[in-house]
Amino acid sequence: MDRFHQQQQWMLAFVYDFVVPFDNNQAERDLRMVKNKQKVSGTFRSQQGAEAFTAIRGYISTAKKNQQELLDAIAKIFQGEPFMP
Numbered sequence: 001m002d003r004f005h006q007q008q009q010w011m012l013a014f015v016y017d018f019v020v021p022f023d024n025n026q027a028e029r030d031l032r033m034v035k036n037k038q039k040v041s042g043t044f045r046s047q048q049g050a051e052a053f054t055a056i057r058g059y060i061s062t063a064k065k066n067q068q069e070l071l072d073a074i075a076k077i078f079q080g081e082p083f084m085p
Helices: 002-006 026-041 047-065 070-078
Strands: none
Touching (some): 026 047
């Protein structure tokens, strides 16, 4: 309780600033889609397919975290100018 009282401004930052997430669980959320894919299809058919899937998911996740419009970020890939943070 002492630590909570002393660190109250940091522990409750999400209440005052809506940009601050409620938890620090972003890594788990990023992995959830991969685990979902494995659960639905059983596994990836090849190492190359798994690498392509994670590269695409990583690009989408990075674009979202940098407040990029998702469709615009994807379109830029095909225009030869991918989003780079």
